[in-house]
Amino acid sequence: MKWLAWIAIIMTVLFVLCMADFYIGRFIARKRGKRPNFPFRNGNMQLLVRGEDLFSHYFADLLKAQSSIHILFYIVKNDPFGDLFFNILMNQAQKGVKVRLLLDWFGSRTVSKQLIQKARKSGMDVYYCNKPGFPFFFFTLQRRNHRKITVIDGKIGYVGGYNIGKEYINLDSSLSPWRDYHLRIEGTGAADLQDVFLLDWKRATGEENFDEQALFPPLSEGPVTYRFFPTEGIGAEEEIISHIEKAASSIFIGTPYFIPPKKVIDSLERALKNNVKVTILVPRVSDHPIVKEASFPYLRKILAKGGTIYQYKKGFFHAKVLLFDDEVCDIGTANFDYRSLLLNDEINCFIYDREFIAHVKKIIAEDIMQSKKLNDRDLQSVNLRFRVIECIGGLIKGLL
Structure with a gap:
């Protein structure tokens, strides 16, 4: 059985080396990165x-x-x-x-x-x-x-x-x-x-x-009126949090992957505590392994604090759209997850035109009509396999 012990040791060392490589590399990249500053x-x-x-x-x-x-x-x-x-x-x-x-x-x-x-x-x-x-x-x-x-x-x-x-x-x-x-x-x-x-x-x-x-x-x-916001693993998290904190009445998040960093989920929970209506729209089907299961702990938190969760059931929902108080709309390439907010090169567009936002709201309303509203039972009543994948997702959330 010694060979099993050696394999375990080698796998552990490789895992530690990979994680050290990842977090040190990301730290240096974020230090060297530049925050975007495009005009309106x-x-x-x-x-x-x-x-x-x-x-x-x-x-x-x-x-x-x-x-x-x-x-x-x-x-x-x-x-x-x-x-x-x-x-x-x-x-x-x-x-x-x-x-x-x-x-x-x-x-x-x-x-x-x-x-x-x-x-x-x-x-x-x-x-x-x-x-x-x-x-x-x-x-x-x-x-x-x-x-x-x-x-x-x-x-x-x-x-x-x-x-x-x-x-x-x-x-x-x-x-x-x-x-x-x-x-x-x-x-x-x-x-x-x-x-x-x-x-x-x-x-x-x-x-x-x-x-x-x-x-x-x-x-x-x-x-x-709009403003482009390109990011390189730096700036996106802070920008999203600033909009969440400014919201006075409502926040809508449409995303294929809802795995937000801790600071972001904390800001959403604070918004809910301050009686801001938070609505999340995610797909029922997934185009990647683990991401659906990994989102459930975060969706449970939102639901427990009084938020509303919808699952899109007519095909696959891949849109990345945010609405804050019907005054600011964000459409672009960034998903609502660790990878997009803390790692990838992304570009989003913040839109400030009320007529355009009203049109976006009509499209979102159509999408919600094609969705199922989730309750606590939907999020809690999952099988053992689902729970195991949830745990795996929690361990590697920084890569999702």
């Missing part, structure tokens, strides 16, 4: 919540591009929809449009080398970002660029929850219909999205010489 913008904004509608607009805009297409996605799948996406970009590159495509190393790992090579031969620039490296290999292995940014001709921007793959257009039976929130933006804010993309591009490629005049054309303003 005014522009035209459209909310798209169905994949078919989004990609109809998205591909039409790509095909109309005259000078440049800059795209960053966390996930591009190796499937027919991913092939269609690449073919559109390759055709535009062959017409002389400057196409830069940045993919997260982990999220887009299934894209074939042959397709990347074909894209580069067509004239596209394609690179991966957030590749793992030393001295903190395990930490960098866990870190993701979870942003989804597109900037077309420096004038039109897209940002939100959708990636590229068949499930996003309802061709995956287990997750259909897919529900998500994505923004199409025209106006001065496109320059901010361009800045974020170029920063990530420089880090991944080392390229620094850009045609600034072509990439940053004059932009008009529009009726909707």
Whole structure:
């Protein structure tokens, strides 16, 4: 039995080393990180919540591009929809449009080398970002660029929850219909999205010489006031807590993964104690192991303090949307979990327009109509297997 003891010792040492690597690496990264500081913008904004509608607009805009297409996605799948996406970009590159495509190393790992090579031969620039490296290999292995940014001709921007793959257009039976929130933006804010993309591009490629005049054309303003908030594992937690603490009457949180850091869940409990109405909307089905089970301890806390919990039951709910007192709306790429708030590269958009927020509220009301309101029994009456996975989720919550 000595070999079992040796295996246990080796596994324990490896676990300790990985955790030390992760937490030291994250500490250093947070010390070096910069808090974002984008100004308030005014522009035209459209909310798209169905994949078919989004990609109809998205591909039409790509095909109309005259000078440049800059795209960053966390996930591009190796499937027919991913092939269609690449073919559109390759055709535009062959017409002389400057196409830069940045993919997260982990999220887009299934894209074939042959397709990347074909894209580069067509004239596209394609690179991966957030590749793992030393001295903190395990930490960098866990870190993701979870942003989804597109900037077309420096004038039109897209940002939100959708990636590229068949499930996003309802061709995956287990997750259909897919529900998500994505923004199409025209106006001065496109320059901010361009800045974020170029920063990530420089880090991944080392390229620094850009045609600034072509990439940053004059932009008009529009009726909707908003502010972009990009984060790199620093700033997101504090920003969310500040909005929670300012809320006087209501907070709505729509997220596919509800695993908030301690400071955030504590602030929500304080809000409930101060008679602020807190409503959480999460999916019934999950697209990743452990995350649903890991969310239950936090959902129980909210319910116990008087909050309201809904489970979306018509397909998969992947939207990231927050509402504070019907005065501030947050839509973007960050989930309500440790990974998005303390680890990943993310970008959110805080919106301050009452008419736009009223429209978002109507969409949320539709989603709640397709959901089940949970009670204490729903959250407590789970089987042993579920409880075991809950415990595992609690141990690795910093990676979820």
